[in-house]
Amino acid sequence: MNASKDLVVLSLERWDGVWRRNQHLISGLLAAEPELRVLFVEPADDPAHDLRSGRRPDLGSGLRRIDDRLWGLRPVKWLPRRLDRRADDRLAQAAARAAEQLEMQHPMLWVNDPASVQLAQRTGWPVLYDMTDDWLAADRPEAEQQRIADGEAWLLEHATTVVACSPELVRRKSPQRVDIALVRNGVDTARYLTPMPRPADAPAEPYALYVGTLHRDRIDVDLCMATANAIHGKGRLVLIGPEAWSASDAQRVRDAGAIVLGARPHDQVPAYLQHADVLVVPHVVDAFTESLDPIKLYEYQAVGRPVVSTPVAGFRDTPNAQIAGGAAFAAAVAAAIPAGTRFPQDANATNADWSTRVAQLVALLSP
Known part of the structure; x- marks a missing residue:
């Protein structure tokens, strides 16, 4: 790790019960590096946007201890950027103040969101840019897309270390940065290989399951509806994950018979x-x-259940996954219910354990 043994993480998600790449890697680094201290900066609350969306506004949280040597901070963006041109600078200031409170003199800055480069630009702290998605390929408003493009260009030029979670991200960004390291996602192997009782809120009948963030960036809502209809009478489609889609999308999927x-x-x-x-x-x-x-690629492989996927990255090259799209996808799911086979749990799951990814990071960040 860096000489100061301090790390400030600018995350795209909160530190909560739904663990994603950041939580797995950070907890692994804390276990591997006894002197490491981490400030985990969550996405800012946006009360004005909450009110416009009909939600009860969240008002952030001050510096709080999450665990031994791990602190969290959730700042607040009080006004939209069009009304407060210094909104991003204020967020950077809040993170810098929290680091100062913890007496972090010259920490390493871990950046996920390419639009949040102000803290790096203000402080000159060494930067680890961890690319988890190609946000330039996502459907975003023009002003936000420009902030992402500007931030990513700066990070690819100035970051001390750049890692990416997929070979495709490495390929796309290598013209701007030739030394991008591939650190893939993983799975908590021991947990997924340990048999557990059937959850009390799982349907009593057979079910097809999706686990992941429910967002139109990823989820094909119409395909979910078609699948729920296709398996009607045989089982249920169950979706588990943070709901980041619209209320109307969620209702349409439920109306089709899915359990969200x-x-x-x-x-x-x-x-x-x-x-x-x-x-x-x-x-x-x-x-x-x-x-x-997809993290679910490794989690699905570890439990050894049949898999039906659209032809997306990762799953296309998985031997035990059935690849289909459109009506063929829904039909393949219906044909798999009830399950007639159980694949052996993946013998290679331990090769994808999060501990191997943490070891990669430790090696990359060692002086």
Whole structure:
């Protein structure tokens, strides 16, 4: 790690019960580096946007201790950028003040969001740019897209270390940066290989299961509806994950017969996977999803259940996954219910354990 043994993480997600790449890697680094201290900066709350969307506004959280040597901070963006041109600078100031409170003198800055480069530009701290998605390929408003493009260009030029989670991200960004390291996603192997009882809120009948963030960037809503209809009478489509789609999308999927359970703590998710008849990936196939290295790829492989996926990156090259799109996808899911086979749990799962990814990072960040 860097000489100061301090790390400030500018994350795209909160530190909560739904563990993603950041939580797995950061917790692994804390275990591997006894002197490491981490400030985890969550995405800012946006009360004005909450009010416009009809939601109760969140008002951030001050510096709080999450665990030994791990602190969290969730700042607030009080006004839209069009009304406050210094909004991003204020957010950077809040993170810098929190680091100063913790007496972090010259920490390493871990950046996920390419639009949040102000803290790096203000402080001159060494930067690890961890690319988890190609946000330039996502459907975003023009002003936001420009902030992302400007931030990514700066990070690719100035970051001390750049890592990417997928070979496709490395390929796309290598013209701007030739030394991008590939650090893929992984799985908590021991947890996923340990048999667990059937969850109490899982349907009693057979079910097809999707686990992941419910967002139109990834999920094909119409395909979910078609699949729920196709398996009607045989089983249910169950979706687990943070709901980041619109209320109308969620209602359409429920009206088609799907069960939307929402987010579940990461230590409970393996049970839902183990008891599913078939695991599904109803993803859109576009430039954005092509940049991904889905964490669910490793989790699905570890539990050894049949998989039906649209032809998306990662799953296309998985031997035990059935690849289909459109009506053929829904038909393949229906044919897999009830489950007639169980594939052996993937013998290579331990090769994708998060501990191997943490070891890669430790090696990359060692002086």
